[in-house]
Amino acid sequence: MAKRFLFLLRRGPYDGLWTKECLDMLLTAAAFDQQVTVLFSDDGVFQLMSGQRPRGAGQRPFATFLGALSFYDVDALFVEMESLQERGLKVEQLVLPVQLVARNDVAALLDEQDVLVSC
Amino acid sequence: MKFAIQVNGSVFGSEAGDSAYQFIRAAIERGHEIVRVFFYHEGAYQGMAQVSPPDDEPNPVKRWSELVHECGTDLVICISAAQRRGLLDGHGDLQSGEAPVGRVAPGFRIGGLGQWVDACIRADRVLIFRP
Amino acid sequence: MAVLHVVSRSPWVSPSLQQCLHRARKGDAVLLSSDGVYAALGGSESARMLGAVLADGIDVYCLLPDLEKRGIVPSQLGEGLETVDYDGFVDLAVRLPRSCSW
Numbered sequence: 001m002a003k004r005f006l007f008l009l010r011r012g013p014y015d016g017l018w019t020k021e022c023l024d025m026l027l028t029a030a031a032f033d034q035q036v037t038v039l040f041s042d043d044g045v046f047q048l049m050s051g052q053r054p055r056g057a058g059q060r061p062f063a064t065f066l067g068a069l070s071f072y073d074v075d076a077l078f079v080e081m082e083s084l085q086e087r088g089l090k091v092e093q094l095v096l097p098v099q100l101v102a103r104n105d106v107a108a109l110l111d112e113q114d115v116l117v118s119c
Numbered sequence: 120m121k122f123a124i125q126v127n128g129s130v131f132g133s134e135a136g137d138s139a140y141q142f143i144r145a146a147i148e149r150g151h152e153i154v155r156v157f158f159y160h161e162g163a164y165q166g167m168a169q170v171s172p173p174d175d176e177p178n179p180v181k182r183w184s185e186l187v188h189e190c191g192t193d194l195v196i197c198i199s200a201a202q203r204r205g206l207l208d209g210h211g212d213l214q215s216g217e218a219p220v221g222r223v224a225p226g227f228r229i230g231g232l233g234q235w236v237d238a239c240i241r242a243d244r245v246l247i248f249r250p
Numbered sequence: 251m252a253v254l255h256v257v258s259r260s261p262w263v264s265p266s267l268q269q270c271l272h273r274a275r276k277g278d279a280v281l282l283s284s285d286g287v288y289a290a291l292g293g294s295e296s297a298r299m300l301g302a303v304l305a306d307g308i309d310v311y312c313l314l315p316d317l318e319k320r321g322i323v324p325s326q327l328g329e330g331l332e333t334v335d336y337d338g339f340v341d342l343a344v345r346l347p348r349s350c351s352w
Contacts, residue, residue: 003240008350010269021160021200028232034240042269107275111251115245116350120344134258134284134316141315142343145336151344244343247351249258 003114004035009044010119013062014054019047022119023065030072038069039109040098041080044119045087048079048094063095080106121152123242125235126162130179133250136165140182142246147190155193155238158227161250163200166227180224187226195230196223252277254346258284261296266352271299276307279342281334283313287320290327297328304330313339 007026013019030036040048052061069077077096082103084090091100101109110116124143128135143153158165170180186192201207206222207229223229239245255274261267267282267289274280280303282290289296290312300310314333317324324333334342343349 005239017203018160024199025159025232025235029236029239032233032236032240034236041273042265103272106273107253107278110253110273110348110350111275113348115239116253116348117247118249118350118352122343138258138283138313141336142339145340146343149337149340151340244347244349246256246343246349249351 002033002035004037004112005029005115005117006037006039006110006113008039008041008116008118009047010042012043013047013052015043019044019062019119020065022117023068025117025119026074027068027072030074035076036072036074037076037078037109037113038074039078039080039101039106041083041106043083043087045079045083045089045094048096048098049089050093050095066096069096078109120146120244121154121242122146123154123235123238123245124156125245125247126156126158126165127160127248128250129161129164130167130170132161132164135162135248135250136179139246139248140179140186142248143186143192147192153190153192154242155195155234157230157235157238158194158196159200159232159235161204163196163204163206166194166196166201166223167206168222168224170224184224184226194227195234196227197235198229198231201229251348252279252346254278254342254349255280256349256351257282257286257289258351260285261289261294267296268299270350270352271303271308274303274308279309279311279346281311281313281339281342283316283339287312287316287322290317290331291322292326292328294328297331300331301328311338311342 077098078101079098081100126139255270259266311334314335
């Protein structure tokens with residue numbers, strides 16, 4: 001039986017390799033048919049901002065990588081409301097359709113999982 | 120209990136490796152099983168054979184090799200994390216499990232992220248040691 | 251079903267502790283390790299925050315070897331904060347079905 005993995009993505013998209021490697025881990029869990037949920041919180045909400053245009057050879061907007069989520073059927077995507085509000089962001093500025101979750105409800109979301117990976 | 124452990128800190132960049140090591144030793148002492156220790160992100164550096172602290176300082180890499188020797192613990196360095204960080208030679212035809220002689224410390228093996236997911240599936244508990 | 255939250259960074263360097271406490275709830279436990287143990291120093295704002303979560307039914311532990319390394323004795327800790335060694339850390343990980351490292 002598949003285990004329930006929750007990945008808390010809490011860092012910005014360009015903080016070294018960290019976030020990209022977390023995404024690789026998340027997608028591997030999905031490729032192994034595990035039940036994967038993603039929660040974007042704290043600076044992790046910046047990964048979803050539209051209009052990212054990194055310069056430099058080989059650099060791609062992080063949103064490009066997030067496109068793989070749907071390819072692997074990872075569609076349980078949550079964004080913590082307070083993380084958006086604290087950063088002056090609105091849902092309309094995000095590149096992916098997400099479900100909003102209140103901070104007070106995050107503990108309940110964590111309790112539904114078997115494995116928690118905080119990135 | 121069976122534990123899956125992930126180590127994300129480099130050898131001298133944080134206490135993550137030391138903390139993981141101490142936890143693993145205590146868990147084994149208390150009769151628990153370590154399914155796998157998976158070294159990811161900067162944790163890939165925990166397996167660098169060339170780490171060479173002064174003689175009067177601890178050698179964390181050697182300590183991991185000793186753990187394998189004494190307890191048979193499965194230590195896996197993520198192949199993509201290692202490749203990115205120059206632990207492996209170029210873009211060689213390394214198969215999962217192989218480790219270039221002299222680059223990776225004794226006792227470690229190289230494996231993909233699937234090894235981490237497999238460990239999580241098989242374990243009762245998952246712990247991640249991060250910087 | 252509860253969570254063992256592990257915080258290993260000083261609250262003056264990283265918001266990890268606060269971010270952790272925002273998402274913890276009654277029945278969870280928080281383990282302070284590495285520089286995270288500095289948060290437990292009595293009289294600090296972080297110790298006050300930890301005292302508040304104790305009142306919410308969240309246990310808070312400090313990893314004793316990391317306190318000793320830093321010259322902190324248990325009497326210097328905020329009220330109600332307990333210490334565990336690595337054996338105790340293992341027992342916490344066994345007792346609580348999932349962990350989250352901040």
